[in-house]
Amino acid sequence: xxxxxxxxxxxxxxxxxxxxxxxxxxxxxxxxxxxxxxxxxxxxxxxxxxxxxxxxxxxxxxxxxxxxxxxxxxxxxxxxxxxxxxxxxxxxxxxxxxxxxxxxxxxxxxxxx
Amino acid sequence: xxxxxxxxxxxxxxxxxxxxxxxxxxxxxxxxxxxxxxxxxxxxxxxxxxxxxxxxxxxxxxxxxxxxxxxxxxxxxxxxxxxxxxxxxxxxxxxxxxxxxxxxxxxxxxxxxxxxxxxxxxxxxxxxxxxxxxxxxxxxxxxxxxxxxxxx
Numbered sequence: 001x002x003x004x005x006x007x008x009x010x011x012x013x014x015x016x017x018x019x020x021x022x023x024x025x026x027x028x029x030x031x032x033x034x035x036x037x038x039x040x041x042x043x044x045x046x047x048x049x050x051x052x053x054x055x056x057x058x059x060x061x062x063x064x065x066x067x068x069x070x071x072x073x074x075x076x077x078x079x080x081x082x083x084x085x086x087x088x089x090x091x092x093x094x095x096x097x098x099x100x101x102x103x104x105x106x107x108x109x110x111x112x113x
Numbered sequence: 114x115x116x117x118x119x120x121x122x123x124x125x126x127x128x129x130x131x132x133x134x135x136x137x138x139x140x141x142x143x144x145x146x147x148x149x150x151x152x153x154x155x156x157x158x159x160x161x162x163x164x165x166x167x168x169x170x171x172x173x174x175x176x177x178x179x180x181x182x183x184x185x186x187x188x189x190x191x192x193x194x195x196x197x198x199x200x201x202x203x204x205x206x207x208x209x210x211x212x213x214x215x216x217x218x219x220x221x222x223x224x225x226x227x228x229x230x231x232x233x234x235x236x237x238x239x240x241x242x243x244x245x246x247x248x249x250x251x252x253x254x255x256x257x258x259x260x261x262x263x264x265x
Contacts, residue, residue: 037196037198043190044195046194048168050187051187052187052190
């Protein structure tokens with residue numbers, strides 16, 4: 001099989017396709033050996049939460065990545081409240097901020113410099 | 114270890130046995146003995162007996178302590194969440210009979226008043242050898258269930 005050899009290795013579509021099919025077959029074999037005896041619709045298919053009942057509001061248990069920074073965000077909450085209000089998501093607002101800050105910098109440079 | 118060979122572990126074990134440990138109100142004496150069974154002195158993991166973090170992967174439920182009222186719904190839920198076939202092993206006198214907590218105001222009773230129990234391991238606390246023996250007896254129960262095609 002002819003393939004393209006580059007500085008990063010060999011690229012042969014057929015070889016990679018065969019490898020992909022091989023991985024799929026192995027995955028299917030592993031999956032087919034799983035336990036099929038669980039009862040659908042019973043507690044065996046429910047989420048395990050250390051024995052606790054799953055709350056109706058599943059988001060209450062969702063631990064997001066930014067929860068790691070909870071202490072910092074909570075400590076600076078007064079600052080964040082103000083800054084978040086400025087983040088409107090509207091491009092023209094951001095351009096206005098850019099022009100405004102640029103004007104202030106220009107004025108400082110002209111007067112002070 | 115002669116007693117390991119006496120229990121005919123290699124003959125009985127067709128696959129790794131995953132165990133989920135629940136303390137339903139234990140004083141932690143039995144829990145410590147379960148941990149002792151995992152230490153290098155006994156090292157049950159070499160036989161494939163392994164503690165798992167979820168009942169969804171467990172073959173055996175290892176329960177310590179009498180069932181306190183807060184733990185009652187949780188024990189039932191965990192039992193329901195364990196796939197079939199499964200075996201339940203109660204470790205220690207409190208789980209078997211409520212022990213010193215018998216008729217205590219906040220104790221529902223021994224484990225077998227809440228869920229079906231297959232093996233009782235008595236002791237206060239139970240020794241690691243006894244715990245391993247109990248788990249091996251649970252294996253025999255599981256194999257009987259699998260042979261008979263019963264899914265729990």
